[in-house]
Amino acid sequence: EPEVTQTPSHQVTQMGQEVILRCVPISNHLYFYWYRQILGQKVEFLVSFYNNEISEKSEIFDDQFSVERPDGSNFTLKIRSTKLEDSAMYxxxxxxxxxxxxxFFGQGTRLTVV
Amino acid sequence: GESVGLHLPTLSVQEGDNSIINCAYSNSASDYFIWYKQESGKGPQFIIDIRSNMDKRQGQRVTVLLNKTVKHLSLQIAATQPGDSAVYFCAENRNRDDKIIFGKGTRLHILP
Structure with missing residues (x-):
């Protein structure tokens, strides 16, 4: 069964560092999303992406966040300068x-900012 | 504003019994209502959805009921099994092009 793949499964980073979270969506899908889930809380919408541009973004998705589809298969989320409160499952x-x-959701990347 | 919320944070059910998880929503404009299951360390997994022009939809061991009058959504799981232990989220979608908005989860414990 086709699935959404995310890498890495766990990322530890120093506060202030840039991180890139990677996703390989299902191959014939055209609409992509990033969500985050702080431990024990609900799943929060960050951004949706269609036709090579952002369709919608939430208040959480500020200037520190960006998304990109660098090739035909990958979809990435970049956090430019991580903060402690960015620690979450993405x-x-x-x-x-x-x-x-x-x-369809991937298994997630656990981001820990220290 | 929009909100999708759950009545209870945890629910314990004896194995083999039926379980009912409830959810309230406030956005009358939503066209789809969805139930997701999230097991520990995994992403949300689609269980079943229902369109706003329906009041009941059945799947394998699951039934979703929608009461638009009181803006209430429920998920019924028949003959619960240990594998049903998870957090269950209700979610809404204004239309298929729109983002999915998740409510708070209910943790379902299946007792042996």
Whole structure:
């Protein structure tokens, strides 16, 4: 069964450092998302991406965040200068809107900022 | 504003019994309501969804009920199994092009 793949599974970084979280969406999907989940809390929307541009972003997605689809398969989330409060699970999801299907989520990257 | 919330944070159910997880929503404009299951260390996994023009939808061992009058959504799991232990999130989607908005989770414990 096709799945969304995220790497790394766990990333530890120093406060102020840049991190790039990587996602490989399901191959025929066109709509991509990043979500985050602080430990024990609900899943929060960060950004959606379609047709090589951001469709929508939340208040959390400030100037420190950016997304990119550098090639035909990867979808990345960059945090420019990490803060302690960026520590969370980050989930990538993709959806095939032409088939009107639900969004599929990856297993997540646990980001720990120290 | 928009919000999707759950009534109870935890629910303990005897193995083999049926469980019901409830959710309230406030955005009448939502067209899809979705239930996700999240096991420890994993991403949300789609269980079932229901469109706003329906009031009931059944899947394998799961049933989702939608009451638009009181803006209430529930997930019924029949004959619960140990593998059903997880956090369950209700979520809403205004339309298929839109972001998914998650509510707070309910942790379901299956007792032996």
């Amino acid at each position: 989930f990538c999801a993709s959806r095939d809107l032409t088939a009107n299907t639900e969004a």
